[in-house]
Amino acid sequence: MVIGVPKEIKDQERRVSCTPAAVNQFVHEGHTVYVETNAGLESGFTDEDYKEAGAEVLDNAADVWAKADMIYKVKEPIESEYQYFREDLIIYTYLHLAADAPLTKEMVDKKVVGIAFETVQVGRALPLLKPMSEVAGRMAVQEGAKFLTKPQGGKGVLLQGVPGVAPAHVVVLGAGVVGTAATRIAVGMGARVTVLDVNIDRLGEIGDIFLDKIETLYSNNFNIANVVKDADLVVSTILIPGHKAPQLISEDMIKTMEPGSVIVDVAIDQGGSTDLTAGRPTTHTDPVFVEHGVVHYAVANIPGAVPKTATQALSNATTRYGVAIAKLGWKEACKRYPELVPGVNTAEGFVTYQPVAEDLGYDYKDLAELL
Numbered sequence: 001m002v003i004g005v006p007k008e009i010k011d012q013e014r015r016v017s018c019t020p021a022a023v024n025q026f027v028h029e030g031h032t033v034y035v036e037t038n039a040g041l042e043s044g045f046t047d048e049d050y051k052e053a054g055a056e057v058l059d060n061a062a063d064v065w066a067k068a069d070m071i072y073k074v075k076e077p078i079e080s081e082y083q084y085f086r087e088d089l090i091i092y093t094y095l096h097l098a099a100d101a102p103l104t105k106e107m108v109d110k111k112v113v114g115i116a117f118e119t120v121q122v123g124r125a126l127p128l129l130k131p132m133s134e135v136a137g138r139m140a141v142q143e144g145a146k147f148l149t150k151p152q153g154g155k156g157v158l159l160q161g162v163p164g165v166a167p168a169h170v171v172v173l174g175a176g177v178v179g180t181a182a183t184r185i186a187v188g189m190g191a192r193v194t195v196l197d198v199n200i201d202r203l204g205e206i207g208d209i210f211l212d213k214i215e216t217l218y219s220n221n222f223n224i225a226n227v228v229k230d231a232d233l234v235v236s237t238i239l240i241p242g243h244k245a246p247q248l249i250s251e252d253m254i255k256t257m258e259p260g261s262v263i264v265d266v267a268i269d270q271g272g273s274t275d276l277t278a279g280r281p282t283t284h285t286d287p288v289f290v291e292h293g294v295v296h297y298a299v300a301n302i303p304g305a306v307p308k309t310a311t312q313a314l315s316n317a318t319t320r321y322g323v324a325i326a327k328l329g330w331k332e333a334c335k336r337y338p339e340l341v342p343g344v345n346t347a348e349g350f351v352t353y354q355p356v357a358e359d360l361g362y363d364y365k366d367l368a369e370l371l
Helices: 020-028 047-053 061-067 079-084 101-109 130-147 177-188 200-213 221-230 251-255 266-270 307-328 330-336 338-343 354-360
Strands: 002-005 032-036 056-058 070-072 090-093 113-116 169-173 192-197 214-218 233-236 262-265 288-291 294-297 344-347
Touching: 002 061, 020 032, 020 047, 020 307, 032 047, 032 061, 047 056, 056 061, 061 079, 070 307, 079 101, 090 307, 101 344, 101 354, 113 338, 130 177, 130 233, 130 262, 130 266, 130 294, 130 307, 169 177, 169 221, 177 192, 177 200, 177 233, 192 200, 192 221, 200 214, 214 221, 221 251, 233 266, 262 266, 307 330, 307 338, 330 338, 330 344, 338 344
Parallel strands: 002 032, 002 070, 032 056, 070 090, 090 113, 169 192, 169 233, 192 214, 233 262, 262 294
Antiparallel strands: 113 344, 288 294
16 A cells, blocks of 8 residues: 655644654555655654655655555645545544534545544544543643743743642543543642543542542532632543534633633644634644633644654554554454444545534444445
């Protein structure tokens, strides 16, 4: 199979999907890899590194897309890349289709096979989403702490406080991978931390991890409203795999927050989890907006800011399945690795992942009918 690795063109997206080590794995299995020039530069990999690993470096994206049987990316294609879509092209990347109706329509109309990292599922785990969730959770608190400072528009609060002065109150909505990572950093920085989730067992587990250093609350509208009002920093990490994120933080709740407080919406990739960030992603170039005096951070590719770390973590997780798809073809790979089945969001002109079909109003096609 021919693998294409284009340079990411989403604003300030500095990651690359495929490291030279991953290229070497593909080439060792007998596949051809085309990498767009400078695709890995921001992640610390030169064109020469890719050539030494066995890739051919091409000067422009159009050639990479045209030659490839499978495009191996980091972020969902943006509008300028739709022109490259064609029937039976495999796109293996983060897609977040439930929050992107135009992209879904293009992929369905042009019969692209879309395999989404974020919906590959083993039991309840999302192994290809997890490494970036770890990065995003850690960075959410780091970024939140920055925007709490007065020069960045915040209220002027130091997260850990000082002797005689109370630390900041950090509220983490969701106790999954992102929430746990955010909690780890917030606790490590000395903040007062409250974690909310609907899964009581998970709250027990995270309580055991952090002992008496955090407070836990059952997540319902009443409790969310009470803790948000008192929060200096809210990190919202709500995830329902494949679906648009629910808006659990209402505008009325935000109005109760003290001016200069900060909300970091890590769920923005799936559409946003607050009334004010929903459908309003920001970028690393212009990361925040202010509404009702509250600073909202809604960057849709948070890990793109730390590409040297994030690229290696992502490639470590995704290359295994990329090699399987290249070796077997996507249909046989799904039969061999059933966890890939929920990863296939579109194929042969159909939406083949039920949450996307439900959220965007498509007829759902069971992938088993196409295999």
